[in-house]
Amino acid sequence: GAVVSQHPSWVICKSGTSVKIECRSLDFQATTMFWYRQFPKQSLMLMATSNEGSKATYEQGVEKDKFLINHASLTLSTLTVTSAHPEDSSFYICSAQIAGVPDTQYFGPGTRLTVL
């Protein structure tokens, strides 16, 4: 089956630092990847859509300068939380769509970010 990995699985950082989270499709090509954020005991909220070779599109209310997304290859998208603050602490989950199959996507295991 299609596998999506995320790295790191968890990270603790100091306020003001930047953190990069990687999302990789291990056995398929993904022209589109999605980034979701989940606060404790809440649902998943879509942050942005990452398309290979083009700029990401952000959902309303998501600061694009704070959450930098790069989708440089068909198997890798990165989310960088810049100048992280405690309120950015959350569970970040990516998903990847198989190229040419828009109605199927696979989720990564998530990255838990804690900002002190």
Added chain:
Amino acid sequence: AQKVTQAQTEISVVEKEDVTLDCVYETRDTTYYLFWYKQPPSGELVFLIRRNSFDEQNEISGRYSWNFQKSTSSFNFTITASQVVDSAVYFCALDLTDSWGKLQFGAGTQVVVTP
């Protein structure tokens, strides 16, 4: 606007009891997909089912069953003979044609199964 409603915040059952999770969705699209995911304490989403809007057949997979009723815009999920390992948060999600892949999740229902 909330397009997927899971009215039950938490359901507690004793092992071997059946539990039904409700999901009501809202859309004017005629083509869409509905999903159910399980999220155990580890956090990783586990895919359970995908159903397209043209397939109203109910589905059974082991102890899991789903009831899709377009007339009431509902896609309910039943776990039969629950087990402790079923304890998790369950999410219903909607995928619309004008935004394929951008899943809209319900608030989730926490299921607690005690021995």
